[in-house]
Amino acid sequence: MLFGILAFIALASVFGLVLGYAAIAFKVESSPVVEQIDALLPQTQCGQCSFAGCHPYAEAIAAGEAPINLCPPGGENLIQSLADLLDVEVLPMDDEEDSLQGPTVAIIIEETCIGCTLCIQACPVDAILGAAKQMHTVIESECTGCELCVAPCPVDCIEMIPVKQTVKNWRWPEPQYNANNKEAESIFTTLDHVLAENIRP
């Protein structure tokens, strides 16, 4: 009986030594998961997640302080890929109304702009050009649609317009019609209807 206990103690000590060594020697410093999350975020730096930008939000997610569904620009797809990355459950978008809009860009209505540079200071990606007392303009290709410039404008000359669809960035719609879909029938009738309308001379 005593021998059993002693043997067990000896064994436990050995494992204890090994574990005690491993705990310090093989310590992993910090998790690169923040960067992985950051790479998925849309980088609009819009702050709609209530964090100061995409990277802070990524840090918060990694630390488990923020849910994954706070990013309207990333939409459902982002939630899905974050859920895949972190192996957590997919959550519905936090604020459903916002997620419905497509991507937008800001434009400055040139007649109204007074050249106050407030929007330039607000832009997180330096996508607005202009100098004091001069008309400003948005570099459309660089604009992330974060809307941060809209509020500071004293004359309300900035508008968000949807990104223009062209043949180049057009995407095939996902097929909608399947037998489980009660609307299937109506979609087909719409389709026929549309075609018929176009044919009429």
Add this chain to the structure above:
Amino acid sequence: MFLAQSSPFLKPELSVSKMMLVVTMLMIPGVLTAIYVFGYGVLVNIILAIIFALTFEAITLYLRRRPIAVYLKDKSALLTAVIIGVALPPLAPWWLTFVGLFFAIVIAKQLYGGLGYNTFNPAMVAYAILLISFPAEMTTYWQTPAMLASQFEGQTLSLLETINFQLFAQLPAGMTIDALTSATPLDIVRTAVLNGSATIDEIHAEGNAFGMLGGIGTEWVNLAFLAGGLFMMRKGLISWHIPISLLATLGFLSLLFGSFELDSNPSPLFHLFSGATMLGAFFIATDPVTASTTPRGRVIYGAGIGALIYIIRTWGGYPDAIAFAVLLMNMCAPLLDYYTQPRVYGHKADERDDEEAS
């Protein structure tokens, strides 16, 4: 609003509904033969099965809030029902069919997501569940085949008497269930082999198990299903891979082992033309939803079923093995699909050689 709809615009040549219907139609020769051999019980089974199947399907579709008409029209439940109807013992009581169809349609099919989403062949799930739950009923209610009955002056039932027995468990006066039924050839062989009580030759001499090709009576049913299956293959409804590899493996194994122990191993022909071999090879194993989909995967899938049939028939606890073999291979199908992907055009040839050249 313009709604983009993608090509192709040609009318599709086939629909699920048509496919299922044709397959069901091609089972008719086999079904008729089975009715001739095993009496009206088979017919009653099938009709009961169809009624139960459609009812269960409609109810579950309703509960799942799916369009009932659309899915009832796909006729997959019909096919499942007919397969179960043929597979059940001819004199099975009605509640056996009822329980079977409940498990087939509700549990194995609809709870998995309905047509196309079930991992396991519904008919075989039903059969396996019935077999392990009600082994006595599943093995005893086999009416003596017509050939044997006439030979040994056994009794048969008329259609009305059959219905009366199956629905109300009432036999005409003076008849016992023991006199009506007899063990299936596979059962006889299995028992004899196990007990070592009789050699194959002795069973031959007794004349109540072996027909010309396979089991007495069942050989004709198998031949009829073979004919239907071959027609189906010719029509391109099923590919050759699964049935051929299944039958080849089963034949090969029985030949191989048969050549070692002639006394206790029946011939390959017996294995191929007894039990539900042909039904299984052409109508059950080829169920598209649960089978492997790649060409090489299908060959392995068929061969696996063939091997399992032989193994279970010879060393297993139940006489026939189609259901278990099919279910076991159903489990492997996704894996097979993954590991037997054909080489895509233009990709490096070192992975796999071009197999589907035709």
Add this chain to the structure above:
Amino acid sequence: MSQPLPASITRTIKDTLRHLWSFPGGIKLSGHKSLSNHQPISTAKIAKQLIIPLSQHIGHASEPIVKVGDKVLKGQILGYASGPVSAPVHASGSGTVVAIEEHLIPHPSGLSALCVFIDTDGYEQWIECSPLISDSSSTDDNQEAVTHRSIATLSSHQINQQIANAGVVGLGGALYPSAAKLNTAEKMHADTLIINAAECEPYITCDDVLMRQRPEEVILGILLLKKVIGAKKCLIGIENNKPEAYQALLNTISGYNNSHTDAQIEIVQVPTLYPAGGEKQLIQVLTGREVPSQGLPMDIGIICHNVATAAAVYHAVYRGEPLISRIVTITGSAIKQPQNMEVPLGTPIRDILNQAGLDENKVEKIIMGGPMMGFSLPSIDTPVTKATNCILVSEKSELATPPPAMPCIRCARCSDSCPMSLLPQQMYWYAKARDLEKVQDYNIFDCIECGCCSYVCPSNIPLVQYFRYAKTEIWDDERERNKANIARDRHEFRKERLEKAKQAKAEAARLRKEKLAKKKALDAEQAKEKEGLSQSNDNPAKSSSADLIQEAIARAKAKKAQQQSQKKNTDNLSEAQQKKIDEVNERRRKKADSEEI
């Protein structure tokens, strides 16, 4: 060209009949070709207003060089090629430019693009054409010899320049600028020219009638193409359901083959099996070789052109005419007189439908291209472009309005019929789940969108649309990712800039403070000197705090340096991303190539 064939030639040709390979999958379709391939090619009336899109090809849209109000002649250049992969656009009728604005174009999206509107004057006045070789069709006698000698005298660069100027693009459907393609082929020393005359899609007959009725244009065009590339071999692949076209080409070739062995052109009948006319499939059938995935036919020494492209090359070189018209098949049971029509580009489709007789009561669907790969037109007010090979107007019973898709039953008919040996059933699951990575693992970018899978699917699942959807989603994702990376860089840069500014400010403030402190200290010292040494302890403390600040600055600087070095990393990363973008572009181009059916 219709002289009887000498027996010797027939024999040599028969002798050289090749061994044919086969491709996996494929489906048999009823052709519906006899609807339209018996009538001679008619000519479309010039429309009152031509709408000429500036982008009728793959690559950059051409830049307009005319202004509203300009008078243009037929064949005059409207837009010049704006990059290495681009093609000029020409006026297909004389008249006045009335507008340059967006208009619906024939595209599955139903979106608009920039078009030049020309009100025609009806005079059809040509600009001065400058052919490279004078057309000698009038002098029937030694035509072959003259032509050949003429071709031989031209340099391949000369011919290619002419082709480029004429705005010739791949007319099989890919619309890749031919000159650019020929250029690459020449550089990569492609040794085999394959002419795609298979035309495997049902209903379409424009290539068929072209070969039947103008075989010499095709053959001369081919000779020119061959000359440009310097190819040793030339194969024409034609489906065996077009015996007349085959015979016509054979008759024409025999003359050329006879006259000069260098001109060896082989014409090969391939079995009628859709999609035998797919570029990759045709190459496989004719040579047994496979175009590597993500690669081009040129990687295996092959270049593929369509017969109509060859004819366009002929027109450019022999007549000096740019590509301003093309043969369009107008067919379908809702058309009263199905036919092939030579249509000036930019003609509204409504006009040619009216000319062919549109049975309005019957019309159900109007499709541009074939029923397998075409798309339903958003409107019939869209113009005919270089891509318009067929207008199919169907009646109700003719084509399918797809019934609701049933669930996939994994019958594998799709993978059995796939000419690329893909697994559509798997790609469908992942495309539906929008698992874009998995879709790519199943090689979605090898899909040629031939439509076989959708056609054979008993569940009527719009598989091809799922794949197109997945592909465009993947491209979109890549675009988004690139944009996000750029945005991240810019954001980092901005943060850094702000930080710098802040530091500069702080530095300035500190300096100011220090100065002040020094001054004070100095004053104090002067005052203290009188008081004695007791307070000298203060000084070291002060200096130590100054040290601390100094240290902090050093740290900040080091951090900045680190950040900068990090920035370099991101630069590298973005380069990798740039590479990815390039890859995507490459893939897109290749995909476009493969569409040439």
Add this chain to the structure above:
Amino acid sequence: MPKTEALNTTEEISSTEVKPSFIEEYAPIAKDGLWDNNAVFAQMLGLCPLLAVSNTVINALGLGIATMMVLIISNMSVSLIRNIVRPEIRLPVFVVIIASAVTAIELVMHAWFHELYLVLGIFIPLIVTNCAIIARAEAFASKNTLGKSFFDGLMMGLGFTLVLVALGTMREVIGMGTLFSNAHIMFGNGMQWLTIEVFSDYDGFLLAILPPGAFIGLAFLLAGRNYIKIKQKNKKKRQKQQDLKLEPGIIS
């Protein structure tokens, strides 16, 4: 002694600030263990013994109680030592504790519930590997006080036992048509009267007793739970929507 004093004072401070009532503190633990975070329903832990031994109510009860005992013991011990163990040897120590508790319980059962021990067989030692136990040690006991840990072990064990018994009831009634058969092996011969024949003359539905029946039964239990959860969620949503509808009125 000044040390303890300091401790006392801090405790007092925290307790004077917000002292949650006993129920407030312990009700969530109970709800967690019994429903919200049930070992089987929510965490899907300990399924192996669950599926193997739930063919009759008595078996289920036996294993359930054994598991509950282990849970309570391990939770309490872990909670007691939670401040001493270092993170790197945390798991081995927990495992040692659990294994000791299980072995002790096994020996006790062997001695006093011999027949039950024979029926449950291998599944008693297997309690060691029941992830539910180490999960609770890790997730709860190592962070909470003794009292709470004890209560959590009790509730988790109770939750596990209840599911086990529910499954056992289903399987026994459907499979054999009886309830509490073999009651004597647990409660002694005097309790044989407890056995109830639910259906007389019942042939039995073997599937329910065989392993596949356990899976199907568990699936139905889970489906039932999900159904209830969805119902609750929908109700909450509707409530929220109603609240929202009321809001604009207040604002205007």
Add this chain to the structure above:
Amino acid sequence: MKATILRNMMMSAVLLAGFGGLGTALVMMTFEATKEKIAASEKANLLKNLNNIIPPDSYTNNLLDNTLVVPAASQLGNKGPTIIYQAWQEKKPVAVAFSVVAHDGYTGNIKLLIAIKASGNVSGVRVISHKETPGLGDKIEIEKSNWILSFNDKNLEIPARQKWKVKKDGGVFDQFTGATITPRAVVNAVYRALDYYKYNEKKLFLDQAKYDQLYGSTSQ
């Protein structure tokens, strides 16, 4: 750095060893405390099983004390020695109990415990273990069916030798619906046991020492 590692290692080792020792000690203590009770329970269980087939009021000795180990015999179907439990009323032999194995079951061996009265009649039979098909062959268990009781008071003469078969084979014992092999195997095994008893009647009531002396030791 090194010192911290060393310290950490020591701490972990001590802690783990401490808990290991504690746990083991606990187990050891329980083991010691329950050892006797476990042995007693096991004995009681065995006795209970034997009492099912030998009425406890028919004998006066302790069955577990009067045992005899006999060598393997073909009739018993076992490969190793078998334990014979003897029941005595004072000095009068009452019955013996021993196990028999049937090898011809449907799926594997069936192990039976059989008690035979001194008169040669079956006192009782129970199935100890089997692998027969659930629902078919498992009716040989007393929990599933009373069939196994049909052997009680049968002997080699009643029924007659050729009637020691299932009904299907022309005997007197019922078979169950759907299964003949299992009951057939059990009937055979019981018959063999009776046969064995008849053959060794005298030997089986000897005590171990006497048996060894007469027939050689079995305990090698």
